[in-house]
Amino acid sequence: MSITEILFFFLSALAIFSAIMVLVSRNPVHSVLWLIAVFFAISGHYILLNAQFLAIVNLIVYAGAIMVLFLFVIMLMNLNKESERNKHVWMKLAGAVSGGCFLMVLVSLVRQAKDFQEKTALMGTGDIGLIKNLGKALFSDFVVPFEISSVLFLSAMVGAVVIGKKE
Amino acid sequence: MSKLVYLVPLFPLIGFLINGLGRKALSKSMISIVGCGVMLASFVVSLLIFFDVKEHGATVVNLFSFIKAYSFQIPFAFQVDQLSSLFLLIITGIGFLIHLYSAAYMHEEEEQHFGRYFAYLNLFVFSMLLLVLGSNYVIMFIGWEGVGLCSYLLIGYWFKNDQYNYAAKKAFVMNRIGDLGFLLAVFWLLFKLGTVSYGEVFASVDKLSAFDITAITLLLFVGAMGKSAQLPLYTWLPDAMAGPTPVSALIHAATMVTAGIYMIARSNILYTLAPVSQTVVSIVGLATAIFAATIALKQNDIKKVLAYSTVSQLGYMFLGLGVGAYTGAVFHVMTHAFFKALLFLGAGSVIHAMHHEQDIRKMGGLKKHMPITHITFLLACLAIAGIPPFSGFFSKDEILMAAYNSNPLYYYVGLGGALMTAFYMFRLYTMTFLGSFRGTHEQEHHLHESPSAMTIPLIVLAVLSVVGGFVGIPEVFATDAHSLEHFLAPIFAESTKLAHAHHLTHTQEYIMMGVSTALIIGIILFAVSKFKKATSEETQSSGISKLLENKWYVDEIYDAIIVKPLHAFSGFLKNIIEKSGIDGAVNGVGKLVGYGSRQLRLLQSGQVGNYLLIMVMIMIVFVLIWFNDLSIMNFLKKIF
Amino acid sequence: MPIQYYIYLSLALFSIGIIGVLTRRNAIIVFMCIELMLNAVNLLLVAFSKMHHGIALATDPATTAGIDGQLFVFFIMVVAAAEVSVGLAIIVMMYRNVHSVDINFLNRLKN
Structure with missing residues (x-):
């Protein structure tokens, strides 16, 4: 078993475990911390796939900015106590069962899909994930969506300010 | 002259418009002048037309096209011939007298209602003239419906009384049943021949199969049954006495109820070609004559007696039509119009004097208080009973002779009816005018002869009742003396040709006349002596007389077999079919949607x-x- | 690495996100689960991008095939960032009004 495979399985296990921990933690702050762990694991996957730019951006934007925002809000509201009332147990069960069914159905779908047989993802090599190549594509082919996304940011900022403002 | 025939119905129409629209503005005297004046004008024109027709024969006056669609045409045209001109005279003449009488009789009414009364009366005369004058079945139907409407309006004239309104509705509904038959007959004619004009229909009658003719004539007769109050649709006529008495005289005795006879006489060719229908007509007529006469024997309301008498006399007319004595039937229409109008007007005079008391058990001895009314009433009774030489004798005799020719059984039954007629008429006369007064003292104190506006029509009609018969003296007395038959001959020419007449010998006729006259006189004397000492006490009657007093329970039977089941059926439809069926289905869909929505809404928990x-x-x-x-x-x- | 492994991993993360959304009532946790689902999709996109790139590379050494997959991830992050800023503002707003972040309080539209 190569080092890449070992890393893959380790990161996968870490991601799934952390994700489950996000779910089961009673304390929202712990959830946020476990979610950050998930993001780190996913960034690890990105590096394995030689998508360095996305790995860094994922860490900076998600694990850094967004999760800090989450933490900030949680602490602002003082939600670190066990303030959440339990959902009805049947609702929980129904949610878990339907989520499980969803997983099962999709897994079985993938298992028998001919398209995915004998296909592999290129590990470690390939340079499309480098900043240079991505930047070229982004500022040539995708320049219009890129500019539009700046407008989206602006409107999101305005929206957040308007919503969050006290009357 | 015949060109001016449109004036005849036009005058009453103008009167209707003036009185109807101006009933709140005009004074009572103005209204009476307009109402009577238009009738007089109409009568004068009718008279001129009558003599014109007598001289120059029949014409058809085309006024305008009523319905026109491609080749199909219904002209608005008037048939001016012997039959219609005779009816014109009866309608406008008696109509005028009754208008005059009404002016006095209805004087107590408020001005507005007085105007309404004359407007209705004028409208009635207009419709009746349209019925008689129309040169096709459609125009006749317009008039037919018009008189039905006016009859309804006038029966319910005192509309604040619920009973009267019910009577009006009853008359209207009964007439509707008949009208449906008439309408179907007209449609049938249109379908088969494409025309409804008398001339064209009668000319092309050989294009119709025997079945068609029988069906059409039977359907027409259904119409006549309704309008002329024959079994089984007669029950509206006695109830129609709810209207003012002059209305009863004009509409329910002299004119409207004879519309059925006019219609059959007009369609005589069709009937002559349909022996089955003729038999039906004569049997229904005879049955009605007897049936109504038996009921009249025990009635105590002065107008009810006259009403049943009218039904009975109409039955005789239909018997005459059925046995092919069309002239006799028309003759009887005429004489009956005279004496029955006179009887009703006389009854009105009595009721007027008695302050709206109509029960003959509370009358009696009016002879000395009301001499003119008494004399004229007596003459009318003699005429209707059939005493020679009064008018009723000749016309009834003619019908009965024709009935004997057709089937002797008809004659014997008819004679029985005539004896009953004599009995109940003289019972009525005796209880009203002879003996001693049985009413209250107050009533006796106020007894008085009616004003001259009421007595003059009585006298005129009495004269007509006495001498009216002489236009139709039978052949046994004088050859070619039956001037009416000669006058009407062109109308019934075709039928006369087809009918195979076999005449009685003169001796036979003399014997029959003598026997019937003797029997009638005997009955009259019996009735007078029996009821002279009548008391006002209510007697508990039993058996057949109770049956007769309650009019054979016909109203109750109709109620039980038609009205009640219909009500029950309607109730069933309303409560079961409508509520649980239709409403249930509709509401059920709504409820289902509502229920489904409520259940689905649970998904929308928010x-x-x-x-x-x-x-x-x-x-x-x-x-x-x-x-x-x-x-x-x-x-x-x-x-x- | 077989692409199916990545698919299974993404599906697992995505399903965990779904289960989280369905079972938790805390709006912030629900939000985080949505982020988790987005990241699962991102991972899958990158994996597919590399898969296509690998296939294309066999014929053309200078190809940039599959680069749009990674750019999609980039744009998803952009949108996610915008969404999070607005969404958290809404949650703050909600907390200010009802003093709770329970999503079952967000049923005002029903009445």
């Missing part, structure tokens, strides 16, 4: 979690449906 759960479940289902692959199922089976 809880985001539930929505998401449902969303995920549906995603699973969609995936399963879209990738409906056995391998997925197999895999799932392997897992579970």
Whole structure:
């Protein structure tokens, strides 16, 4: 078993475990911390796939900015106590069962899909994930969506300010 | 002259418009002058037309096209011939007298209602003239419906009384049943011949099959049954006495109820060609004559007696039509118009004097208080009873002789009816005018002869009742003396040709006349002596007389077999079919939707979690449906 | 690495996100689960991008095939960032009004 495979399985296990921990933690702050762990694991996957730019951006934007925002809000509201009332147990069960069914159905779908047989993802090599190549594509082919996304940011900022403002 | 025939109905129409529109503005005297004046003018024109027709024969006056569609045409045209001109005279003449009488009789009414009364009366005369003058069945139908409407309006003239309104409605509904028959007959004619004009129909009668003719004539007779109050549709006529007495005289004795006879006499060719219909007509007529006469024997309301008498006399007319004595029937229409109008007007005079008391058990001895009324009433009774040489004798005799020619049984039954007629008429006369007064003292104190506006029509009609018969003296007394028959001959020419007449010998006729006259006189004397000492005490009657007093329970029978089941059926439709069937279906759909919505609404819990759960479940289902692959199922089976 | 492994991993993360959304009532946790689902999709996109790139590379050494997959991830992050800023503002707003972040309080539209 190569080092890449070992890393893959380790990161996968870490991601799934952390994700489950996000779910089961009673304390929202712990959830946020476990979610950050998930993001780190996913960034690890990105590096394995030689998508360095996305790995860094994922860490900076998600694990850094967004999760800090989450933490900030949680602490602002003082939600670190066990303030959440339990959902009805049947609702929980129904949610878990339907989520499980969803997983099962999709897994079985993938298992028998001919398209995915004998296909592999290129590990470690390939340079499309480098900043240079991505930047070229982004500022040539995708320049219009890129500019539009700046407008989206602006409107999101305005929206957040308007919503969050006290009357 | 015949060109001016449109004036005859035009005058009453103008009167109707003036009185109807100006009833609140005009004074009572103005209204009476307008009402009577238009009738007089109409009568004068009718008289001129009558003599014109006598001189120059029949014409058809085309006024304008009423309905026109491609080749199909119904002209608005007037038939001016012997039959219609005779009816014109009866209608306008008696109409004028009754208008005059009404002016005095209805004087107590308020001005507005007085105007309404004369407007209705004028409208009635207009419709009746249209009925008689129309040169096709459609125009006749217009008049037919018009008189029905006016009859309804006038029966319910005192509309504040519920009973009277019911009577009006009853008359209207009964007439409707008949009208349906008439209408179907007209449609049938249109369907088969494409025309309804008398001339064209009678000319092309050989194009019709025997079945068609029989069906058409029977349907027409259904119409006549309704309008002329024959069994089984007669019950409206006695109830129609709810209207003012002059209305009863004009509409329910002299004119409107004879519309059926006019119609059959007009269509005589059709009837002559349909022996089955003739038999039906004569049997229904005879049955009605007897049936109504038996009821009249025990009635105590002065107007009810006259009403049943009218029904009975109409039955005689139909008997005459049925046995082919069209002239006799028309003759009887004329004489009956005289004496029955006179009887009703006389009754009105009595009721007027008695302050609206109509029960003959509370009258008596009016002879000395009301001499003119008494004399004229007596003459009318003699005329209707059939005492020679009064008018009723000749006309009734003519019908009965014709009946004997057709079937002797008709004659004997008819004679029985005539004896009953004599009995109940003289019972009425005796209880009203002879003996001693049985009413209250107050009533006796106020007894008085009616004003001259009321007595003059009585006198005129009395004269007509006495001498009216001389236009139709039978052949046994004088050859070619039957001037009416000669006058009307062109109308019935075709039928006379077809009918195979076999005449009685003169000796036979003399014997029959003598026997019937003797019997009638005997009955009259019996009735007078029996009722002279009548008391006002209510006697408990039993058996057949109770049956007669209650009019054979016909109203009750109709109520039980037609009205009640109809009500029950309607109730069933309303409560069961409508409520649980139709409403149930409609409401059921609504309720189902409502119920479904309420159940579905539970899904809309407003809880985001539930929505998401449902969303995920549906995603699973969609995936399963879209990738409906056995391998997925197999895999799932392997897992579970 | 076989692409199926990545698919299974993404599906697992995505399903965990779904289960989280369905079972938790805390709006912030639900939000985080949505982020988790987005990240699962991102991972899958990158994996597919590399898969296509690998296939294309066999014929053309200078190809940039599959680069749009990674750019999609980039744009998803942009949108996610915008969404998070607005969404958290809404949650703050909600907390200010009902003093709770329970999503079952967000049923005002029903009445």
